Amino acid sequence: MAPAARASLVTLDRAHLLAGTQVLLDDVSVGVLDGDRIGVVGRNGGGKTSLLSVLTDARPLDGGRVIRTNDVRVGMLGQTDVLDPRATVRQVVLGDLEEHEWAGDARVRHVIEGLLGDSATAVGGWDAAVGPLSGGERRRLALAALLVADPDLLVLDEPTNHLDVEGVAWLAAYLSERRVRPGSALVVVTHDRWFLDAVSTLTWEVADGEVHTYEGGYAAYVLAKVERQRVARVTQERRANLARKELAWLRRGAPARTSKPKFRIEAATDLIEGEPPPRDSVELVRFATTRLGKDVLDLLDATVRVGERDLLTDVTWRIGPGDRYGVVGVNGAGKSTLLRVLLGQHPLAAGKLKTGKTVRMACLSQELRELDRVAGWSVIDAITEVRSFTVIGGKEVSASSLAKRLGFSGGRQQSRVGDLSGGERRRLQFVRLLMDEPNVLLLDEPTNDLDIDTLTAMEDVLDGWAGTLLVVSHDRYLLERMTDRQVALLGDGSLRDLPGGVEEYLRLREGMSSAGRSRGSAASPSGTPTAAGAGGPGAGGSGSGSSSRSPAQVREARKTLARVERSLDRLHTQQQRLHEQMAAVATDPDELARLTARDAELTAQEEALETEWLEASEVAEA
Template sequence: MANLISVERATLALGTAHVLDEVSLGVLGGDRIGVVGRNGGGKTTLIRVLAGHLEVDSGRVTRAGVSSVGVLAQEDALDPGATVREAVLGDLAEHVWAGDSRIRDVLTGLLGGIGAESVGGFDALVGPLSGGERRRLALAALLVQDPTVLFLDEPTNHLDVEGVAWLAEHLVRHRASPDNAVVAITHDRWFLDAIATTTWEVVDGKVNAFEGGYAAYVLAKAERERMAQVTAERRDNLLRKELAWLRRGPPARTTKPKFRIDAGNSLIADEPPARDDVELMRFATTRLGKDVVDLVDASVTLGDRLLLDGITWHLAPGERVGIVGVNGAGKSTLLRAIAGLVPLSSGKRKEGITVRLAYLTQEVRELERYADWRVIEAIEDVRKYIRLGRKEISASQLAQRLGFTGGRQQTRVSDLSGGERRRLQLTRLLMDEPNVLLLDEPTNDLDIETLTSLEDILDGWPGTLLVVSHDRYLLERACDKQIALLGDGKLRELPGGVEQYLELRRAAPTPTLAPAAASGSQAPGSAAPAAPAPPAPPAHSPAEFREARKDMARVEKQLTRLTAREERIHAEMAQSPTDHAKVLTLNGQLRAIVDERETLELEWLAAAEIVG
């Protein structure tokens, strides 16, 4: 295989941290490399160095066999004034891209087909699209270009289960030739197993290479750690003998064994520093009665869309359910309905008297009010002491065990990485001892080490658990069953798990959303056939378009004012942290702002549906 990129003894320091420390590695033709490691450990920096976007302090990076490089960054650089056609296809002539099966596969897999239905058509502007839709566009544009070396930074973000499966198949089929390669940073272990021929672990400035995907990486790492443990035990035994010899030596001979003292000191000096391990503990759980949460003939309408259509679902104590579905089908809406955070258009919700519910949203809005707080203060805000097993520990001790060591506890929440914020958010929820846990895309921004610790908690979770996720590995390990939202407003149980969902999606490739006039109910256990696609919505008049644009502009101004009010309230709270009565009043105002924002966002979405 041709050596496309070669790195020799590369060193790079950012500030006081050595991100790369004399790293040597290579990217060969036909390689599909998965990159794993802790958040903030240097994975993105490594990709930028390989792509030539960042120079090293010392060492050499050679790209002899590379004619072109493509990078999917976590933030897209799409022109908001461009159309979807321009962003994805550039100046390619129609007969060129339409006649290329690889490009047609990209358009179908990421944008819903040749007409780019999932993003409003080829002539839609990029600017109004959501973050997830822009992410798909950026990925599609990169795959259409087909560079020699493809660098992907978290490519599965904003992709549903079906999209992740398609991307894995596409990369395996089209990035396996001797003249190209792909390097992907990912925390999606199923995706890593599906595509990777090699796994790189970035840790402590080094890059450790493992042959194969996630499963092979775990096995090889376990074997390395076993060998390291054997070596450490031998060193410890030798150290104990040396120290015992020194203690037994008579005082008159203290000047004699200098070589022995030197040997003992060298053994101690060789001891590697302790890793900053993440340890998520088994938190206590409030006892849950027989009644949890019931949705009876519940419907939720958003604009002219009926996201949930007459659903009846009785959650059982200890039930563990994974929820999958197409983007926009209503997965997050279902969780919000169960949590009582979205009004039902019809039907009712009933909650048991012993229910203590915790809801992890996709965003970290819960931490916005703590932006200027320090990590330890945000943890103590829930509880200053917590009982783990038979032992009571302080918030500071807890933070230490969660990886917020030393001065990291004094870091402001606004300065934490995305993964650290997610970890802090989850910790605060669990410290409140809930017995019903709703997790909306919990794997976002979490590295594999933290994901493994999270799954360890969920393995022994005694309460009711609902998980919305595109991470197949998490769904199949943490949940006892899966249900699907197929876009028709109904719930469908999946005895065959995620694989059955993918088969259903292949049988009905075009996602449909139920019209608001639809009715009926379907429990998770039913097996009714998928509803036919609804008729195309009627065309809107120019007057309706103008009115919708005015509504969008009005709502955007109101949202801007709400944000300013929210910032002023945060500033007042920061000035009076010990005035509990004032803080309580201000917190009530914040809750009112959150409710008002949600109402305005619904209005904006309804207007955006008309504008297109």
């Protein structure tokens, strides 16, 4: 018996859309059917967000038509969260829902717990005003409100922004397992490739005014794209090679990747036959040892102190030539501080940091200040100022060639640095670092503002880079793709090796959360502690546990953790704005000096907050 035809929720019929002189959609016909989970990929500026706006009726077409089922409910999470600053957390998330309605709905409780924590103290309490909240907090509120409302067509634009590894994993599980119901569909734009693979059963690629459709998630999309390029004998051999290399890694990677929906394994095997691994680890280590010697970075019995609190206690970590480490941990655990320790910018309270004599370190930080001085230069001049040629993968590469590999076409290389977008500045930072020929490279959240094509190109360049690499990131795919080992900061003074990778980290964090939940209780929007599922304002009571800390102390510590994480989010937002101001006044030494002093103040505040977070985490998880 043939399966029943699925209903169409939204259909674009011969859609045409312009942005100035650029054609974003050129006679495009696609549709969203009941049950679809569609991931949308494409270069920055290619029209992904505009396509979502058309689907949600937020932007009219210049030609063609949009056909919607009359009773379909559409909800969208945009890149910018527009929330009433006078509204409370309760009003934003729950709207007019009465307490007995949300408390009796397991789905709503699950959303609240997953995005706002065991209680709303994660965002300052249910009666807190939205206005003072950080960008990350507002993002979680907007996402929670949308999932509580549960529209038929859920449209998400970069939903993983501001979410940590755990938050991304929770959202992926919710969208792919718990939200699935008849009459619903999902369309999502994101640069997070792990998230795309976990959530999507269909992929749309927006490119050159067209929308190409592929079955399956990101891994299947890479396979189908390579097949299409080969059959069509695409002349862009460079991009085809990149895709084949990534496909080979996907097929050889973690066991979780071996059972993707509708992933044609035989076709994939044929395509990657003879394709070498992304990195020749033995050869790269040999080159790295030649450049670095046997000693690179050694933390010996090291204690790292922030304020009065120890971030690391008696930790020994030996980082050798060619090692590639990923660093994970919750916000505020001190990942960036750890990088500053290795760079020699943060002193040790005890122990020793040994740095090899031949080590040349470079750090891709979350700041863009190093580009202020060259704001009036062209892109190519800003690169050749560092060096005109470098060696990657055993081959000499020119500045222009490396810039082109990372997205700066010939014409774009003549653009003024001060006119570049945030993503382009990030790419320029990276090119300049590589041209300086470091042999130890530290990357702090390198995925910020970058699209998938740029991330793939960055990974390809680093595949042939012989040196020691440390990456701090919330992007699970990038960590698995770019590094060979992962370590975690769990807030207990240790640096935990993760033989099982990010998946092991998530299990550890879940174990810590479960232990914490067993000692406490959830909270209702009225602010009264209640048992999960209870509806009355006085129901339930405080949990008990075997810890030496009292339940009141544990609850207070959790409130402190939530407050500090909010403050860190706000601080990071202030730092980002400050760096933008510094870039704008790069030619004014007095103003630049004033802003630099302010930046130093914010860094000191960040360290103080990390100390407070560590102190509270010890009590909360005791």
